[in-house]
Amino acid sequence: MKIFASTLLLLAALPASPVLAQTPCTPGTYAAPDGDFVVLAKLPTIPAPGLRYLFRDGRRGLTSDANAPLACGAGQVTVKGTAWQPVAFRETPATFDSVGTKMTGMLIEPPGAEAKRPLVVMVHGSERSSPIGGLYGYTMAAQGISVFVYDKRGTGGSEGEYTQNFELLAADAAHALEQARKMTAGRFGRAGFFGGSQGGWVAPLAATLTKADFVTVGFGLVASPIEEDREQMVSEVRAAGLGKDAEALVNRLSQATSGLLLSDFRTGYDALDAVRREMADKPWAATIEGEYSGAIARMSNDELKRIGRARFDNLELIWDYDAVGALRKLDTPLLWVLAGEDREAPIETTRAALLGLAKEGKPFDVYLFPGTDHGMFEFTTAADGSRSVTRITDGYLKLLGDWIKGDVRGTYGHAERLTPH
Known part of the structure; x- marks a missing residue:
């Protein structure tokens, strides 16, 4: 992610x-x-x-x-x-204001009149491309759901600066849902959000800012960006069969780089130097990436002091975001779909957090599609361990549509439901 x-x-x-x-x-x-x-x-x-x-x-x-x-x-x-x-969809362009910024969107409605038709706002991931005219809004609409897609601030036709500040993006999503409700007054039943990837941080938070009847998330994280970086590195060393010592070392690297990020690159260099010394004789260290820690470790301290913040911390990301805390505030029914072998957003922490919250009584449904990577993609694996995506796994798109419509039944490809019925 x-x-x-x-x-x-x-x-x-x-x-x-x-x-x-x-x-x-x-x-x-x-x-x-x-x-x-x-x-x-x-x-x-x-x-x-x-x-x-x-x-x-x-x-x-x-x-x-x-x-x-x-x-x-x-x-x-x-x-x-x-x-x-x-299929003759009804498509209506829209503009709305959010936190002093003019946003652009599109409402897509299936043919016919249905007063109880679900309405979903598509909350984007970290991409900068416009969802208007793209594939995924229409895959929802083709299943009998009214869909509102909009350009992320600073992209497409929306004004403002591109950002990855979850709180600001959640405010935008909440205003998008309010706009969609106004446009479909008398033509919808339950209304809520779908968020993919980074949208998994944004959509649940948006549902705490405005009335939402449901939240759906695909291949998102219940972890902070710092935890995401750490889990990506752990996933890398496990995939390479490097053992527990390597896992412990990348955990220490994540802790060191997080110190730099949380201090705006003012402090934390001694801790980073100590980890660099431990990594110096490890041939595999040059291949470790994570979300950002590998790149930080391979830059000099002088470079990091000069350009570290501009390179790694220029999008207002909330590095220690409390994703579990946000979900604790949410009493809205939620569907979360995990990609079983997600390298970009490893699922270990997320799975445990979601199942723990469900056990506490949160109305959360959790499904897992085994053998899938980020984006719910099936893949082939080359001899060097690299993956080539082939298709979105069968059942994923239908599960999203049926759950939003309140009509989940039967099987969905190889999906496993992790929460009890």
Whole structure:
């Protein structure tokens, strides 16, 4: 989790047909007769005329991929010989004010009239890209949910400065929900938040600032950014099979670097030097990253005093944020979905905290998808241990939609429910 993330042109002709005879895909959401769907979206990183596709079951890719599982025609797509028709969402641009800043958003409503339709505000991760026109809002809307997406402050059409101050971002999310309620008056039932990655810090806090009927979180952390850094390094040394001594050493490194961060890089250098001396004869030390500690350890003290704060502490991050304390203030029903092998946001501390709070009586549902990395991605692993993501795991998107609608039933891919029914 960088201190959220939150993904066709198979030609509709016979294999021997020339490329020039193909029909380009059109961005939009296309539904199958049985209710399945696929979202096609234009992303800035994809050369025209290609689009990103995402199916409800998590299959993803580019329309230009030779093995894309759909073909594009005039105003429809074809999947396994069946025509899927476009979904006519009602999309309404919006602006709203938050803490003296003008924000931009978009309300996406499914077709038809439904006075009890759920309403969800999508709380972004740490990314700087706009969610408006992206994939994930439409995957919610395609499941019968009204969705409000908005540009994070300092990104897209929203004014202000980009920040990772959870308290300020929570205020923005709370104002977004208030705006969405006004726009859908008489057309929604329960209303709340979804937050992915960094949104897992922001969405629960936002729900303490305004009335929310639910909170959903995917691959977020119930830990501080300092704890995240430490857990990432522990995960790295465990993956490399380096043993308990290495774990203890990276724990001491995290403690030393946190001293610098919490003092605005004024103090803590003696403690960091002591850890550097311990690491000096460890060949693996040069490969340790964490969220920031590896980079800090490899910079000189003079460099850190001169540019450390500008490089590592320029986004108003609350390094020792009390994520458990924020959740203790929350009495709203909450769904938290964990990625079982999350390297970017390791789940050990988060899992224990959530299960402890649920045991205390908090209305929290916790699910885990094994074999998934950050973003709920399945992956392949190379000989050097590096991972290549393949798809979003089957069942994740449907679980989010069903839980928000209050209609969880059956199984969701390989998901494991960790809290009792």
